[in-house]
Amino acid sequence: MNLRNTLSFERKYTGAHIGIAMFALFLGTLYGPLQALEHAGINLYFLAPWTKSYYHGLTLHGVLNALIFTTFFISGFLTYVVSYSLKRPIAFRWVANLGLILMVVGFVTAAIPLLLNMATVLYTFYPPMKAHSAFYIGVTVLVVGSWVVGLSIFLTLAAWYKDNPGERAPLAAFMSAITFAMWQICTIGAAVELLALLIPWSLGFIDGIDPQFARTLFWYTGHPLVYFWLLPAYMSWYVMVPKLAGGKLFSDPMARLSFLLFLIFSTPTGFHHQFTDPGIAAGWKLIHSVLTFSVFFPSLLTMFNMWASLNIAGKMRDGTGYVAWIAKLPWGKPELTAQLLAAILFLFGGIGGIINASYNINLVIHNTAWVSGHFHTTVGSAVALTFIGTLYWLLPHLTGKGLFSKKAALAQVWTWFVGMIIFSRGMHLLGLLGAPRRTQMGVAIKSEIFFNPDWNVPMIWVGVGGTILLISYILIYVNVVGTLVAGRKLSDEEIPDVPLADAVSRPEQGPMILSRWKPWLATATGLIILSYGPMIIQSIYNYQATSPGFQPW
Amino acid sequence: MTTPHEMHPDEWIDPYEKIMMVLGVLMLTGMMGTLLVAAFAFGIQVPSPEKQVNPNTISEQGPFSEPGLRDLGGGKYEAYIIGQIWSWNPREIRVPAGSTVTFFITSKDVQHGFLLWHKNLNAQIVPGQVSKYTITFDEPGEYPYLCHEYCGIGHHTMSGVVIVE
Numbered sequence: 001m002n003l004r005n006t007l008s009f010e011r012k013y014t015g016a017h018i019g020i021a022m023f024a025l026f027l028g029t030l031y032g033p034l035q036a037l038e039h040a041g042i043n044l045y046f047l048a049p050w051t052k053s054y055y056h057g058l059t060l061h062g063v064l065n066a067l068i069f070t071t072f073f074i075s076g077f078l079t080y081v082v083s084y085s086l087k088r089p090i091a092f093r094w095v096a097n098l099g100l101i102l103m104v105v106g107f108v109t110a111a112i113p114l115l116l117n118m119a120t121v122l123y124t125f126y127p128p129m130k131a132h133s134a135f136y137i138g139v140t141v142l143v144v145g146s147w148v149v150g151l152s153i154f155l156t157l158a159a160w161y162k163d164n165p166g167e168r169a170p171l172a173a174f175m176s177a178i179t180f181a182m183w184q185i186c187t188i189g190a191a192v193e194l195l196a197l198l199i200p201w202s203l204g205f206i207d208g209i210d211p212q213f214a215r216t217l218f219w220y221t222g223h224p225l226v227y228f229w230l231l232p233a234y235m236s237w238y239v240m241v242p243k244l245a246g247g248k249l250f251s252d253p254m255a256r257l258s259f260l261l262f263l264i265f266s267t268p269t270g271f272h273h274q275f276t277d278p279g280i281a282a283g284w285k286l287i288h289s290v291l292t293f294s295v296f297f298p299s300l301l302t303m304f305n306m307w308a309s310l311n312i313a314g315k316m317r318d319g320t321g322y323v324a325w326i327a328k329l330p331w332g333k334p335e336l337t338a339q340l341l342a343a344i345l346f347l348f349g350g351i352g353g354i355i356n357a358s359y360n361i362n363l364v365i366h367n368t369a370w371v372s373g374h375f376h377t378t379v380g381s382a383v384a385l386t387f388i389g390t391l392y393w394l395l396p397h398l399t400g401k402g403l404f405s406k407k408a409a410l411a412q413v414w415t416w417f418v419g420m421i422i423f424s425r426g427m428h429l430l431g432l433l434g435a436p437r438r439t440q441m442g443v444a445i446k447s448e449i450f451f452n453p454d455w456n457v458p459m460i461w462v463g464v465g466g467t468i469l470l471i472s473y474i475l476i477y478v479n480v481v482g483t484l485v486a487g488r489k490l491s492d493e494e495i496p497d498v499p500l501a502d503a504v505s506r507p508e509q510g511p512m513i514l515s516r517w518k519p520w521l522a523t524a525t526g527l528i529i530l531s532y533g534p535m536i537i538q539s540i541y542n543y544q545a546t547s548p549g550f551q552p553w
Numbered sequence: 554m555t556t557p558h559e560m561h562p563d564e565w566i567d568p569y570e571k572i573m574m575v576l577g578v579l580m581l582t583g584m585m586g587t588l589l590v591a592a593f594a595f596g597i598q599v600p601s602p603e604k605q606v607n608p609n610t611i612s613e614q615g616p617f618s619e620p621g622l623r624d625l626g627g628g629k630y631e632a633y634i635i636g637q638i639w640s641w642n643p644r645e646i647r648v649p650a651g652s653t654v655t656f657f658i659t660s661k662d663v664q665h666g667f668l669l670w671h672k673n674l675n676a677q678i679v680p681g682q683v684s685k686y687t688i689t690f691d692e693p694g695e696y697p698y699l700c701h702e703y704c705g706i707g708h709h710t711m712s713g714v715v716i717v718e
């Protein structure tokens with residue numbers, strides 16, 4: 001009996017996660033083009049009449065896209081990949097179900113104040129801006145739910161280890177578990193911020209809060225959060241893209257090495273979001289800057305391995321030369337093309353990321369529109385477009401229904417690519433010209449001091465890019481809804497399999513340490529203690545609970 | 554077709570990949586090096602803790618009770634600036650060309666952001682903390698400053714200007 005049929009619970013479970021994720025993206029991403037066009041001077045907010053202000057919409061955009069869509073998609077996708085690559089069902093269904101239920105309860109609890117404009121604090125919820133307590137409680141329950149999903153993944157993997165003593169876990173399962181291990185380590189910061197500071201404060205148990213310390217706790221989680229988004233995309237680029245391209249993964253041991261390096265280097269880097277914060281000593285910022293440069297290294301490994309794997313696929317399809325083989329890749333498959341274009345956009349994201357992480361150079365771009373330009377090539381493309389590409393095989397796989405329109409999917413993928421290049425180029429440029437981020441630009445420029453005539457042209461880039469992205473966004477849902485409602489029922493042979501590539505360099509060729517857990521977890525913990533410990537102790541010592549809450553929206 | 558990797562099956566790191574790794578490390582070290590030169594040879598630094606204040610009382614006591622410019626003589630100035638929902642106090646600062654101004658900025662309510670155009674002054678303004686930056690203005694002209702951290706629905710109206718005469 002084929003594996004897919006034995007995993008019918010897992011398919012439903014993952015389907016539920018993905019369904020919620022796509023619902024969140026539907027509402028969240030609607031605001032993207034609205035914001036972009038607002039910057040270009042065109043107000044389309046009548047399309048979302050429940051939106052009370054630009055910032056209400058921006059909060060929904062950030063929370064629904066960056067927190068809800070990602071967390072649900074990743075939880076569902078990785079749970080399935082683990083079961084499929086280990087060829088075994090979820091170890092404890094009740095644990096998995098508990099995780100999902102907590103996540104849904106958390107999402108709904110947070111969504112109510114969000115929609116009612118009672119939590120218009122943006123997705124970073126910096127105090128002393130104070131949201132309704134239901135928002136903080138909801139976010140906390142959502143995170144706890146994702147921990148339980150992670151636990152369910154660990155339990156499934158542990159059951160596999162028990163049946164296969166001394167063996168190396170298949171790459172896809174190994175990477176998924178690393179992603180969740182990193183997530184469990186790094187969410188401690190936000191959990192402490194929410195449980196010890198924000199929730200008691202919003203419920204009125206404590207009067208004041210220390211905003212600087214809250215920021216430090218937030219960014220302890222905030223940077224690895226971006227790796228929580230990115231690693232599942234990398235997993236797909238390593239394990240699935242080579243298969244979709246008709247080739248093999250170049251090196252399995254090197255893929256493992258890169259993920260283990262992400263595990264240890266993702267977290268001790270948070271101060272690179274706080275270079276301009278007044279309350280942290282420059283020396284600590286420099287240390288985190290160096291550590292951030294270290295975390296680029298596994299991304300360079302990823303780039304090499306991915307290029308080499310695609311090269312194998314290209315040559316197997318009679319491609320030649322140093323670059324000409326690229327044309328031979330099966331670009332007609334939207335599920336592949338989406339991920340290739342996502343990876344190309346990520347090159348820009350990575351280069352921009354080095355600039356952001358560059359200590360004093362950060363003074364040029366911190367909190368300008370540049371930053372928004374940057375993360376739309378990373379989470380908004382490398383991650384989101386990879387996930388949408390994944391959907392193009394996963395949806396038929398889960399539902400047994402054929403993709404509604406391959407042409408629409410290809411058009412979607414290319415319009416996202418082109419739209420994002422134009423949009424993001426405009427935002428980067430605006431930032432360099434001194435335009436702030438998180439700002440209702442269309443109104444701001446009406447004040448005389450605020451306006452810089454050089455902004456006119458990049459504003460048009462932003463508007464044009466946003467319009468193209470609006471088309472792309474609609475095309476996503478044409479296919480999602482079309483497939484569910486009118487997708488052709490596939491026969492068993494037609495249903496796409498989960499694309500898991502073999503590797504040229506086999507896992508056994510690498511040293512055993514690349515498949516162990518303890519040394520890497522210990523190193524990760526040690527680095528965090530060294531890079532954060534003294535600063536946290538000092539912050540507690542200097543803690544001043546002076547800030548009351550404000551609701552200036 | 555064989556890859557270099559298949560020609561050396563006993564090595565787990567491909568020879569090409571080794572080259573790439575060395576180049577990658579060199580590139581990252583080189584970039585970090587230039588940053589260190591900029592930081593220590595040219596003194597382009599990010600801020601460090603200046604001091605803690607109580608955001609609820611800054612308007613009554615201490616230097617922020619009278620926001621604005623202080624002339625220290627010899628072309629040196631201090632500017633005390635408060636961010637509040639949704640304006641900077643003061644909104645305008647006038648200094649002669651060639652002045653060196655040390656900015657002390659804080660907030661009396663939520664977080665704000667202070668971005669001074671054409672200069673390396675980019676500060677997260679956190680209530681309870683003071684941000685300190687020293688800037689020299691050689692060229693006459695207008696240097697607008699904006700708020701770049703979301704501080705409520707009037708955030709986009711929060712700006713001011715340094716006028717160098």
Ligand code: HEM
Pocket residue numbers: 029031032033034035036039058059061062065066069122123124372376379380381384423436437438439440465466469470473
């Ligand atoms: C249709 C495509 C999209 C467009 C045109 C778009 C446009 C924008 C614009 C103009 C802003 C900046 C607003 C400001 O700083 O005032 C923004 C912010 C943001 N976007 Fe998007 N976006 C899109 C899709 C996405 C996706 C798919 C994600 C993530 C999965 C995403 C995540 C974010 C985040 C996290 C912010 C920052 C919110 C904040 O500063 O609090 N966006 N978007």
Ligand SMILES: [Cu+2]
Pocket residue numbers: 222223226272273
């Ligand atoms: Cu970061």
Ligand SMILES: [Cu+2]
Pocket residue numbers: 665666700701702703704705708709711
């Ligand atoms: Cu503001």
